[in-house]
Amino acid sequence: MTAVREAVVLPALLLTVVLLGGMRLTGDVAFVPPPLFALVLAVLLLATLIRSGALAPERLVHAARPPLAVVNGGLVLLALFLASAQVFHLVTPESGLPRLAFHVFFLVLLLNTWASSPDRTRLLRSLMVIFGSAFVFKFILLAAISDPASGRLQRMMLVLLDGVTLGTLTQQPFHPALGYVAFLTLALFLAAVALLPPPLHRRQLPDTHGELPAQPTAGELVEGERLERRR
Amino acid sequence: MSERTVRIAGLAGTVAYGALVGWLYLHQPQTLAQVTGGLTSAVGAYRVDQRALDEGLRFFRNDQFVEARMAFERADPAVRDPVTQFYIAYSYYRQGWGRMYSDDDLYALGLQAVDRAITLAPNGRIVVDDENLGMKSAEELKAELEAGLRREMSDFNPARLLRERK
Numbered sequence: 381m382t383a384v385r386e387a388v389v390l391p392a393l394l395l396t397v398v399l400l401g402g403m404r405l406t407g408d409v410a411f412v413p414p415p416l417f418a419l420v421l422a423v424l425l426l427a428t429l430i431r432s433g434a435l436a437p438e439r440l441v442h443a444a445r446p447p448l449a450v451v452n453g454g455l456v457l458l459a460l461f462l463a464s465a466q467v468f469h470l471v472t473p474e475s476g477l478p479r480l481a482f483h484v485f486f487l488v489l490l491l492n493t494w495a496s497s498p499d500r501t502r503l504l505r506s507l508m509v510i511f512g513s514a515f516v517f518k519f520i521l522l523a524a525i526s527d528p529a530s531g532r533l534q535r536m537m538l539v540l541l542d543g544v545t546l547g548t549l550t551q552q553p554f555h556p557a558l559g560y561v562a563f564l565t566l567a568l569f570l571a572a573v574a575l576l577p578p579p580l581h582r583r584q585l586p587d588t589h590g591e592l593p594a595q596p597t598a599g600e601l602v603e604g605e606r607l608e609r610r611r
Numbered sequence: 612m613s614e615r616t617v618r619i620a621g622l623a624g625t626v627a628y629g630a631l632v633g634w635l636y637l638h639q640p641q642t643l644a645q646v647t648g649g650l651t652s653a654v655g656a657y658r659v660d661q662r663a664l665d666e667g668l669r670f671f672r673n674d675q676f677v678e679a680r681m682a683f684e685r686a687d688p689a690v691r692d693p694v695t696q697f698y699i700a701y702s703y704y705r706q707g708w709g710r711m712y713s714d715d716d717l718y719a720l721g722l723q724a725v726d727r728a729i730t731l732a733p734n735g736r737i738v739v740d741d742e743n744l745g746m747k748s749a750e751e752l753k754a755e756l757e758a759g760l761r762r763e764m765s766d767f768n769p770a771r772l773l774r775e776r777k
Contacts, residue, residue: 383618385620387621387622387625387686388624391621391628391629395625400634402636409641410639413636448615448618452625457626523638
């Protein structure tokens, strides 16, 4: 990984995701910090990224690296954690039954993905599908059925739906621009995840049946970085 | 450019950008003026528009409170100056004050403004040397606004009719 990517591109992308992910437009602009559950999901996502080989933390923070590079790498990890939390916060509905359902949905999906341990490419595809589906559900489907400015027939249906679901399904309407901001935020986040450094090599460990990536030694890491830079 | 230079520049940029994001989450600015005002006040470079402030004070002394607040808001668009916020709170107090009863909505807005002023002031202390004011400190103003919003037996004391606006 080049120094520009590690010190400039990744932090800039991830901090932009942190900024936009918590932005809410409801007449006024508000920046909302992630709820506790989003932090839990972010930890699970980081664990899944590491397990699948989409992220090699030793290529960001390792004793063999120069101190300045370790600080850069540490900031990338911190920004990745915060951005992950804000992305989950962004695509989760704000209230009611959909919010609860999405929390369970994300938790089960992440645990399942972590347990199945897909490779890097499959994990990136999987994340695109997870966040893409959540985006469509929240910003297109739920937004459409919660839109108070729609026609009379739709408003009547909305009242009926509210009655049947005891008001647990419909959401507070939000500014139309928020959907576009959310789309951009998700695109930036997925781009940043794709740019994270993968492990330099993976060895099969005899006592773990090849499930875990082996940790390279300091010498292997330095040599690997040098070879990759030369390529 | 050497790798070390890129890393140092990246680190500085990341810290600055991260601080900006943290500041936005902490202060929740609503307008671009509040963003720029907040950032300039962080480096001690924020100044109120003195001309608009003087206009506001003139309106305030003529009991034209709506006009006064418009001028004060023009003077302090970033909502960073404690004295201007104090005067805004005072304008709500004077406009909402009545011999028989006070206007709860205006008092509530005044309370918000005086709380803002206290938060912005160094050590939370504001003393305004203005002979036109009956209450010169934020504490007195806040206590008066809170008392106006409370419902208590003394509200029915006929002697209230003799009290004066401060």
